[in-house]
Amino acid sequence: MDKVYIISVFAENKPGRLERITKVLAExxxxxxxxxxxxxxxxxxxxxxxxxxxxxYKLLKEKGFTVSLNEAIGIEMKDQPGGLYEVVKILxxxxxNIESASVYVAETRKKAYLIVEVEDTTKAMxxxxxxxxxxxxxxxxx
Amino acid sequence: xxxxxxxxxxxxxKLREKQLERLKNTIKRAYEKVPYYRKKLNEAQVSPxxxxxxxxxxxxxxxSKADLxxxxxxxxxxxxxxxxVEIHMSSGTTGRPIVAGYTLLDIEIWGxxxxxxxxxxxxxxNDIVQVAYGYGLFTGGFGVHYGARKIxxxxxxxxxxxxxxxxxxxxxxxxTILACTPSYALYMAEVxxxxxxxxxxxxxxxxxxxxxxxxxxxxxxIEKRFNLNAYNIYGLTExxxxxxxxxxxxxxxxHVFEDHFFVEVIDxxxxxxxxxxxxxxxxLTTLTREGMPMLRFRTRDITSIIRxxxxxxxxxxxxxxxxxxxxxxxxVRGVMIFPYQIEKAILEVQGVEPHYQIIITRPQHLxxxxxxxxxxxxxxxxxxxxxENLRRKLEKRIxxxxxxxxxxxxxxxxxxPRSEGKAxxxxxxxxxxx
Numbered sequence: 001m002d003k004v005y006i007i008s009v010f011a012e013n014k015p016g017r018l019e020r021i022t023k024v025l026a027e028x029x030x031x032x033x034x035x036x037x038x039x040x041x042x043x044x045x046x047x048x049x050x051x052x053x054x055x056x057y058k059l060l061k062e063k064g065f066t067v068s069l070n071e072a073i074g075i076e077m078k079d080q081p082g083g084l085y086e087v088v089k090i091l092x093x094x095x096x097n098i099e100s101a102s103v104y105v106a107e108t109r110k111k112a113y114l115i116v117e118v119e120d121t122t123k124a125m126x127x128x129x130x131x132x133x134x135x136x137x138x139x140x141x142x
Numbered sequence: 143x144x145x146x147x148x149x150x151x152x153x154x155x156k157l158r159e160k161q162l163e164r165l166k167n168t169i170k171r172a173y174e175k176v177p178y179y180r181k182k183l184n185e186a187q188v189s190p191x192x193x194x195x196x197x198x199x200x201x202x203x204x205x206s207k208a209d210l211x212x213x214x215x216x217x218x219x220x221x222x223x224x225x226x227v228e229i230h231m232s233s234g235t236t237g238r239p240i241v242a243g244y245t246l247l248d249i250e251i252w253g254x255x256x257x258x259x260x261x262x263x264x265x266x267x268n269d270i271v272q273v274a275y276g277y278g279l280f281t282g283g284f285g286v287h288y289g290a291r292k293i294x295x296x297x298x299x300x301x302x303x304x305x306x307x308x309x310x311x312x313x314x315x316x317x318t319i320l321a322c323t324p325s326y327a328l329y330m331a332e333v334x335x336x337x338x339x340x341x342x343x344x345x346x347x348x349x350x351x352x353x354x355x356x357x358x359x360x361x362x363x364i365e366k367r368f369n370l371n372a373y374n375i376y377g378l379t380e381x382x383x384x385x386x387x388x389x390x391x392x393x394x395x396x397h398v399f400e401d402h403f404f405v406e407v408i409d410x411x412x413x414x415x416x417x418x419x420x421x422x423x424x425x426l427t428t429l430t431r432e433g434m435p436m437l438r439f440r441t442r443d444i445t446s447i448i449r450x451x452x453x454x455x456x457x458x459x460x461x462x463x464x465x466x467x468x469x470x471x472x473x474v475r476g477v478m479i480f481p482y483q484i485e486k487a488i489l490e491v492q493g494v495e496p497h498y499q500i501i502i503t504r505p506q507h508l509x510x511x512x513x514x515x516x517x518x519x520x521x522x523x524x525x526x527x528x529x530e531n532l533r534r535k536l537e538k539r540i541x542x543x544x545x546x547x548x549x550x551x552x553x554x555x556x557x558x559p560r561s562e563g564k565a566x567x568x569x570x571x572x573x574x575x576x
Contacts, residue, residue, distance in 0.1 A: 066554065
């Protein structure tokens with residue numbers, strides 16, 4: 001079981017902010033696999049899962065963005081009705097609370113991944129070990 | 143450390159005698175040589191001979207910035223232009239600028255008081271003093287320069303600006319004393335870090351920071367960032383420039399060089415003196431200035447006088463750090479607030495860098511304050527709710543301190559304008575006309 005990483009960037013909720021961030025990633029030829037935006041009161045947090053997360057993190061930091069790198073778990077689900085339900089049912093049965101989530105649909109459209117950030121990644125992974133779940137490996141997101 | 147221990151620790155009675163003698167001379171000189179003063183004194187029916195004791199100064203009319211503007215450029219000079227060897231000028235943000243003229247003796251005295259300031263900060267002839275106040279019409283650069291030269295320190299006349307070079311110089315030359323505005327010092331710390339130079343590894347041991355208002359919390363921040371002793375320096379162009387008052391190692395108020403400047407604090411509304419320890423507007427009179435004697439100049443700076451004995455041994459009275467300006471008190475919904483209060487609140491809510499801007503608007507009939515605060519790397523969380531908590535905490539703390547509800551907006555780091563001189567903290571967008 002491997003952890004995957006999510007990059008979070010602080011941004012004011014204004015036109016052009018997402019553009020500035022994605023430009024940095026585009027120019028470095030970094031591929032975005034999943035992303036989400038949460039905003040309130042004029043600011044927000046933009047989260048990305050990318051193919052080269054360490055590189056992207058370093059780059060954004062150098063460019064002066066407020067950025068953090070957080071652990072996450074990628075769980076495979078079927079890209080069909082009930083796919084998400086099957087996975088979150090297991091998570092809730094283990095008492096794992098999702099702090100934030102996004103979805104990565106693999107290119108084949110045969111399967112998708114639920115990317116979740118939880119309070120304690122290591123502990124959550126430990127409790128999911130026995131379950132019949134497939135996890136996203138870092139080397140799969142290239 | 144003392145530059146001139148004999149004077150700085152002078153017996154109080156002797157000091158008052160000296161002050162009275164010098165005050166009489168100054169008033170006489172102003173009356174005889176400056177038509178503007180003669181007219182004002184005549185109108186107030188005061189003659190220089192009426193000054194018998196120090197308290198009699200209260201009969202002398204105040205001098206305001208407006209008076210100085212009226213006589214632009216040289217109307218306040220008490221020496222012929224051939225005796226004036228240097229000119230400085232205050233940045234005239236409103237109306238005409240104010241011109242100050244110095245004779246050779248005035249420049250000498252300026253060097254003397256600045257030498258006392260720098261010595262209080264620990265400077266000796268073995269030090270390297272980097273002057274990052276602007277050189278030019280502004281008094282900051284030259285004032286510190288004259289003091290450092292008197293001490294015999296090695297002067298680096300860097301002036302303000304070109305921040306990266308400033309930092310390289312500090313590192314390569316081993317600058318030990320830095321003189322600049324406190325906001326510029328913080329900016330330099332930031333730039334140093336960007337350059338990969340850890341500010342604490344510089345050889346700085348002390349800094350003389352002034353020319354703008356700052357807070358005790360900002361002092362702590364600067365001291366921590368650079369690992370130095372940060373001292374408060376006070377002065378103004380109309381009186382001499384920097385060197386009117388400076389903190390000793392106690393850092394509990396700024397000693398006013400009372401042998402050269404007479405200090406009063408008044409109620410800005412009535413003009414009456416307030417009790418020692420009570421806040422009001424600082425009023426200064428020069429006691430030795432030849433080129434441009436200044437009688438009871440209303441500084442618009444808010445402070446109080448401390449007359450208790452100082453542990454450092456100096457007998458000169460102290461003023462507390464400047465608490466505000468009579469003209470940049472912001473009156474919002476009828477309540478007086480000062481930018482330093484907001485700054486204090488931001489610094490208390492830990493981790494948020496002291497970069498902020500206050501924007502006042504009046505969308506309908508009610509004033510609204512928005513405080514823009516830069517997000518810091520240290521407090522960033524990837525959880526929106528944590529950031530929102532921080533924002534609310536800031537709003538609450540500002541309300542606790544000022545009594546006014548404000549809206550706090552978190553903005554991206556380095557998105558607020560940085561200054562290399564005085565920081566522009568308040569943007570008043572209220573339009574009072576329909």
